[in-house]
Amino acid sequence: MKKAELVFIPTTGISHLLSSVEVAKLLVDRDERLSITFLIMKLSSDPKIDRFINSVSKACTRIRFIDLPKDEPDSNEPKMIFFSLIEAQKPHVKDEVSKLVSQSESSPDSPTLSGFVLDMFCTPMIDVANEFGVPSYIFLASGAASLGLQFYVQALHDEQKVDPTEFKGSDAELVMPCLANPLPAKVLPFFMLDKEWLPLFLGLARRFRESKGIIINTFEELESHAIDSFSKVKGNTPPVYPVGPILNLNRDDDHDCDEESDKYKDIKQWLDEQPLSSVVYLCFGSMGSFGAVQVKEIACGLEQSGHRFLWSLRKPPPKGEMELHPSDHTNPRDILPEGFLDRTANIGKIIGWAPQTDILAHPSVGGFVSHCGWNSILESIWFGVPIATWPLYAEQQLNAFMLIVELGLGVEIKMDYRREFNWDGSENVISAGEIERGVRCLMELSDEKREKVKDMSGKSRKALENGGSSCTWLGRFIQDSVDHLP
Structure with a gap:
């Protein structure tokens, strides 16, 4: 042979x-x-x-x-x-x-x-x-x-x-x-x-x-x-x-170091305490980060929606620079609206690094606000979690179009939002009202649409x-x- x-x-x-x-x-x-x-x-x-x-x-x-x-x-x-x-x-x-x-x-x-x-x-x-x-x-x-x-x-x-x-x-x-x-x-x-x-x-x-x-x-x-x-x-x-x-799907290597293992246990414990399909998960990929203005709009939109949330909040690179892997904020209070963490303490959790497949697999997660990277889309389909689209770069706008128009497997926060590959410090800002609407549409999705996502999950x-x-x-x-x- x-x-x-x-x-x-x-x-x-x-x-x-x-x-x-x-x-x-x-x-x-x-x-x-x-x-x-x-x-x-x-x-x-x-x-x-x-x-x-x-x-x-x-x-x-x-x-x-x-x-x-x-x-x-x-x-x-x-x-x-x-x-x-x-x-x-x-x-x-x-x-x-x-x-x-x-x-x-x-x-x-x-x-x-x-x-x-x-x-x-x-x-x-x-x-x-x-x-x-x-x-x-x-x-x-x-x-x-x-x-x-x-x-x-x-x-x-x-x-x-x-x-x-x-x-x-x-x-x-x-x-x-x-x-x-x-x-x-x-x-x-x-x-x-x-x-x-x-x-x-x-x-x-x-x-x-x-x-x-x-x-x-x-x-x-x-x-x-x-x-x-x-x-x-x-x-x-x-x-x-x-x-x-x-x-x-077997991401044990992500939890190898003590720090990430502790973060994983903390995230899992919090999710275990939440009701079935009640949490919206927000994550924007390995390069996904926003400036202070957009972060405040996301925070206000989440708070106004009233839904439980798990938000992977990453620190943007210095002005004019590009980083493949944004770092975590040392203290999220520095960038979030005053009092936000206290007001949402019972319904929300801010994290940095996120064990994404473990989160999407958790039964308490009912929706995913995503940058529409192809890996993230396939993971969400595999676990039957519907997506609200917020593309940032590369072919992600096309992926958002695929999800919403071609496949009917998601809802739109934005489909044509884009960020230039080399950031110059400026950014398009999506308002808190648009984010609130998108989160509500996602988490209050009809049973028929959720069943469509579950059906594609089975096919995958x-x-x-x-x-x-x-x-x-x-x-x-x-x-x-x-x-x-x-």
């Missing part, structure tokens, strides 16, 4: 690493011929990533991790650092893969290099895969509609010579194959409306088309329209493999079972990527 090796290259940061490792686990569990090597890029040391990698290495003998040398990115532009880091790592990736190939050639028991699985931002590594004569696959941590939108905008630009940045501020609605409803231009991802960012993302879409296939963290029952559209669109569209929802779980849609697609990926080996 010939053994095969896949090389996974995720981007820096915990969120994309988590989901790509979960895909790797599924693959090695499914096929004993497979082993997987992760090549890890780091901008800086991250204890959370190190703990996670150590726990996976101990549990999965056929998944290993190699840290690539740290290189200083060849750019002073914050928005270019990310991409220049990936480009600078190409020689290091080539060196490590050369070692794998040499080992395979010298030992008949060693696995044969079968292909690269690249994070959506790591398309420059296709060049390295081509040098070794193996196929590249893309792992997309976002949804099928997001991929369809990228292909649509790229074709619009390259073939119809339309400049997407002209849609900025317009009331246009775009009809595209991947969506059943016209998409308002106001919910296009910011990078498609920005003249500096647009070329980078058009380049990604072009390179996606060079890949042998695209693994997507979604499932057929959730995005059937978008998934079906790929087989109907003319042009060079690689096959897609919807194998989700890919979730890291069945998709991963033997014979389920995602299980079947995973088998097809293995067949296409491994079974061709001699």
